[in-house]
């Protein structure tokens with residue numbers, strides 16, 4: 001069966017790898033359901049002390065799946081609580097959840113990492129909220145969690161310009177906690 005999320009245990013760490021590489025790990029319902037299940041399973045496992053969410057070398061996640069969203073009406077999204085229901089799952093996990101970011105973490109991908117407790121990024125990372133380029137606002141926590149982390153001024157720049165930022169620049173404002181060499185995240 002095709003899995004959009006892969007899991008692995010190393011020592012006391014539960015690794016969760018987003019696995020839609022051809023779509024740059026664009027977030028859809030299946031992936032978000034599997035992410036929620038994986039987080040809950042590790043949270044319930046006494047042998048696991050913390051979890052690390054990661055993606056591919058090219059992308060942590062390039063945002064919500066634009067193709068899937070294009071077909072949805074407002075009513076579909078509202079009634080189905082599209083994506084939102086499982087995004088919040090990260091915040092309900094009692095053990096520390098760490099994001100390890102290589103490549104793109106854009107839009108919903110950026111909001112996913114903002115929902116974690118600690119954020120590591122390697123020097124290939126490009127992090128940002130490009131929603132305004134699509135004529136929408138960040139829909140899942142970007143307008144709330146980002147200003148809490150980096151302050152209103154910098155968050156306003158991120159949100160209104162839609163630019164993506166290198167790991168060093170994200171570190172300077174406090175959007176991530178550490179920058180590492182790419183090999184450190186493999």
Ligand code: DAK
Pocket residue numbers: 022023024026027062063064065066067077082083084104106107108109130131134138139140
């Ligand atoms: N969705 C679907 N497919 C995507 C994708 C995405 N977000 N991003 C990339 N892909 C696909 C591309 O279509 C392409 O597929 P093929 O053409 O090969 O079939 C493949 O991934 C490789 O992408 P590229 O060929 O474009 O790769 P490049 O290296 O040239 O460019 C890129 C990489 C990341 C710069 C580019 O792919 C890009 O700009 N992607 C879109 C970034 C973006 O705009 N993301 C979405 C932001 S909006 C909500 C909550 C949250 C949200 C919505 C609702 N509710 C609570 C209701 C969140 C919204 C967002 O995230």
